[in-house]
Amino acid sequence: MAQYMFLLYDSEEWYDNLTADEWQQAMKLHGAFSEAVEKAGARILGGEALERSTTASTVRQREGADPLVTDGPFIETKEALGGYYVVEARDLDQALELAKLCPSGNVEVRPVMDTSEGAGPQA
């Protein structure tokens, strides 16, 4: 089994005009996604929704100076990171199949690096 992080990117405008019903509906979709993952024999190891990117702060490392704290996300894009899951899956094919079921506009699937002894980034 391998671990993959699903990074959920969505338009934040949607949140700004959200009704209570729509929120409930979204939560239901995430519940269904979790069930689908379990059913496929994979596992969700973790995951959270994130507050919108306007609430983010960025700590910027600088050479020869103290780190700089600024307002906002590091990169400005139309779609923002809105949440994540860490999923344990058989291989990339299974991870991608599961990502297709994930209720989000865009899902970036990133393998989690093996940092155990003797392993490390692929040369």
Added chain:
Amino acid sequence: MSEAVEVTRVVDRAHRESWPTVLASVVRLTRDLDLAEDCTQDAFVQALRTWPDGIPDNPGGWLTTVARRLALDRLRRETNLRRKLPLLVEEPGEVEQPTDPLRLVFTCCHPALARESQVALTLRLICGLTTREVAAVLLIGEATAAARITRAKKKIAAAGIPYRIPADHELPARLDVVLTVVHLVYTAGHVAAGPELTRTDLTGRAIELARMLERLMPDEPEPQALLGLLLMTEARGDARLSADGELVLLADQDRTRWNARLLAEGVSRATTALQRGHGRFALQAAVAGLHVIAPSWEKTDWRQVVRMYDAMMVSWPTPIVALNRAAARSLVPHADLSAVLAELDALSNEPALASYAYLPATRADVLTRLGRPDEAADAYRQAIELTGNETERRFLTTRLRNLGQALGPADRST
């Protein structure tokens, strides 16, 4: 023939025929592409050294056994043996797995890899080309080719791209990419970059892969269509070159020189495929079939050819298809050549065709027939500058000379 020459010849043939089988078998054992490539290469080196003492009855089997033994030895020596051991899912004795090369093809053509990497990786791993050869075939720099191959291999390892033939329900979605890459491998061999017009090692390997896919999915029309298309193209191979080594276009080919056995098989595959569906390879095979059954270039059913391209434009509206459609339209009896020229001019703005010699070559032909030799000559010069193939360049230069025009600045640089 001296013995050393004989051994080299047998090893060369084994390399052409057995490279993907040997490599794929080692990949199945080790799940490590780089290691598998090294060991496969070393097995061929051992063959060159030991086969002078006696060529084995089954060269492919010999190479597979040696490559797998080398891989296991190397894994045993390495410190990461314990991490890799759980991945070694089978006994080293189990060698025969005819689907191994196909697994490797589906790995190379995984949709999570960039299209350009898929082709480069297939040429490297399945066709056994060196990085330098991959670069030459794809008309890219050697460093770019190396980077694409390395990046793709890294992603396969790090992202856990599996080494398997997709399950039945996944096959249709994954099949299109594989068919496209196999077709590109054939095309790369059919109009090779460099001195020779064709690289038969590439065209042969592409046909082999198409046959494998057809066997894997006998009910799918598109693998059958691709195989039919490739066989019909292959059948015309000898007729593409004149006695003095010049390119002969389909229009001028001696049809008695076409390979009747390959043609018959190709037409039969294409016909079956067309009865089952109208995917883009079925339509392309239909075009090839219309050429094959026509008694001559002039008597080709051009209206029907245009209809096939019309259908292709619906499901697969690429600039190349549009260009082929325009070329076919220009050949319909009493064609409106000015309308075709306008269509070709519009295509000149397509970035995808910016370096494609066939577009100015087609424009040149239409302009010649419209009685506008000066513009035709300019278009030929442009085509000559763009083509990467020596034989094509000579062909276009002859066409230009036939117009009674000087070669001009574009040709002087070559």
